[in-house]
């Protein structure tokens with residue numbers, strides 16, 4: 001209770017399985033007494049491109065545009081565009097950020113990648129050497145919840161798509177909902193609800209190459 005959650009959600013259709021998983025998360029976490037914010041990226045028509053428009057006012061180096069440098073400087077000066085500042089506020093408040101999306105080309109949809117590119121600005125989310133274990137968002141939890149087209153065997157060790165762990169780390173996967181039976185899909189949604197009930201007791205994954213590749 002009292003925890004704050006941000007759900008960054010990328011699906012065009014509220015009736016989709018992704019839409020259901022998002023709704024379940026809002027319901028379940030609200031029931032626990034958490035306050036839940038949702039960034040519904042398609043609904044917001046979120047701009048995914050990293051352009052000069054993200055910097056309000058004068059550029060740091062108008063002669064030669066470097067997005068990373070300009071965004072970093074703009075963050076320091078409070079001159080990032082309003083939509084970015086709004087998203088950063090939500091991230092700053094959140095104890096847990098859930099990313100809910102369908103897998104697109106072994107990754108997240110472009111609109112969500114654009115959210116990461118634009119919102120997680122140097123100085124706000126990370127700095128050098130303040131990154132990884134000592135990153136600026138280190139006390140927050142993150143959870144990737146996504147659906148796939150391929151089934152579980154395709155994403156297993158030796159499967160045609162490769163072990164899913166090689167792609168993404170802290171995750172909750174619903175494999176191939178379009179090809180599952182209605183009962184199997186209901187089970188996926190129920191599993192998600194169950195997972196959310198114990199999410200605060202989970203130990204974060206130790207995201208080191210040793211753990212990952214079992215070196």
Ligand code: FAD
Nearest residue numbers: 016017018020102103104105106147148149150177178185
């Ligand atoms: P939906 O089609 O919305 O859902 C499946 C069914 O579940 C629907 O009939 C829906 O009505 C039903 N449903 C909704 N809510 C519930 C509920 N509460 N209980 C029971 N049933 C419910 N896949 C890969 O594996 N790898 C890739 O690299 C990849 N790249 C892609 C790239 C693009 C551009 C696109 C468009 C797709 C790609 N896919 C890929 C496939 C994609 O990941 C799947 O189509 C997607 O994950 C399916 O999720 P959905 O929410 O869209 O499913």
